[in-house]
Amino acid sequence: MRAAGLRTGREAPMSTAQGLRVADVTVRIRGVTAVRGAALTVPPGTVTGLIGPDGAGKTTLCDVITGLRRPAAGTVHLDDADLTGSAARERARRGIARTFQEPERCRSRTVGESVRDAARRHAAERDHGGRTVRDRWTRRREAQRDAGARVGELLARDGIAEFADRPAREVPPGVARLAGLARALAAEPAVLLLDEPWAGLPDRRARALEVLLRDLAAEGVAVLVAGHDLEPVLGVCDVLHVLHGGRVIAAGPPAEVRADPRVRAAYLGEPGPVTTCRPSAAAGPRRAVRTRTPS
Numbered sequence: 001m002r003a004a005g006l007r008t009g010r011e012a013p014m015s016t017a018q019g020l021r022v023a024d025v026t027v028r029i030r031g032v033t034a035v036r037g038a039a040l041t042v043p044p045g046t047v048t049g050l051i052g053p054d055g056a057g058k059t060t061l062c063d064v065i066t067g068l069r070r071p072a073a074g075t076v077h078l079d080d081a082d083l084t085g086s087a088a089r090e091r092a093r094r095g096i097a098r099t100f101q102e103p104e105r106c107r108s109r110t111v112g113e114s115v116r117d118a119a120r121r122h123a124a125e126r127d128h129g130g131r132t133v134r135d136r137w138t139r140r141r142e143a144q145r146d147a148g149a150r151v152g153e154l155l156a157r158d159g160i161a162e163f164a165d166r167p168a169r170e171v172p173p174g175v176a177r178l179a180g181l182a183r184a185l186a187a188e189p190a191v192l193l194l195d196e197p198w199a200g201l202p203d204r205r206a207r208a209l210e211v212l213l214r215d216l217a218a219e220g221v222a223v224l225v226a227g228h229d230l231e232p233v234l235g236v237c238d239v240l241h242v243l244h245g246g247r248v249i250a251a252g253p254p255a256e257v258r259a260d261p262r263v264r265a266a267y268l269g270e271p272g273p274v275t276t277c278r279p280s281a282a283a284g285p286r287r288a289v290r291t292r293t294p295s
């Protein structure tokens, strides 16, 4: 089962499923090599962390995984399927969902309506089974009708039920990101990518998000969480990858990665071997590692 006591549109990931695998990905954007030969795996039932300073290439790698950006080289597999050349829509259909660092701001809708629309879209697109055309049509209609009923459940799970009737454009950025998470969960994902989900969240919501991510992993979802703040990602992930200048410079259990001299050099400014792989000048200045917003 995936996504949390929510009805599933796909079979649960089998224990033998390999999850998401990214290999040798290189991305060039307007003369900048944003990602250089990056590789990572996100197995079902785990939270995988992806940290790196601003400009390290985290969002670009998420874009490659979700099909929003074509890499110059490299591959993306989900279980046995090679998704490298497939469109974003096909990847979404196969169960890859994500949140964005800059959440979508719907001008005319409430938070609840935006989540309901996502749930209806998923109900319309997923395979409901059924032996005859009529069976399938009836099941799809029922699922679309039921989608509205899931909105409260999804918002409650994210801890933002009280924002259901607020215009999406008016809620604080952290809440807008959580609304994006509710929309992603509406798709009952097998793989969930979160880009900077803790940004702008007060401590109370940040802790609730950590619990939610662990719960999703326990339900079999392959969770990839990207961020530049070390602590929240360290606290929640089973395996951590560190991107620096577009390269994965360390990967492994969080405690080991944190102690790695290359990571300490990249993050804490300590002298270390990483000084030889700085991002190109076009990457621009990096901000200091931020701490969490107090509640």
Ligand SMILES: Nc1ncnc2c1ncn2[C@@H]1O[C@H](COP(=O)(O)OP(=O)(O)OP(=O)(O)O)[C@@H](O)[C@H]1O
Binding pocket: 029, 030, 032, 033, 034, 052, 053, 054, 055, 056, 057, 058, 059, 060, 061, 101, 228, 279, 282, 283, 284
């Ligand atoms: N549209 C673009 N045009 C030019 N350069 C880009 C573009 N998008 C990304 N880049 C460059 O690619 C590199 C990686 O950017 P990316 O946004 O993936 O990093 P990031 O780790 O997600 O950082 P941040 O947390 O600041 O978004 C940076 O050098 C960035 O300047």
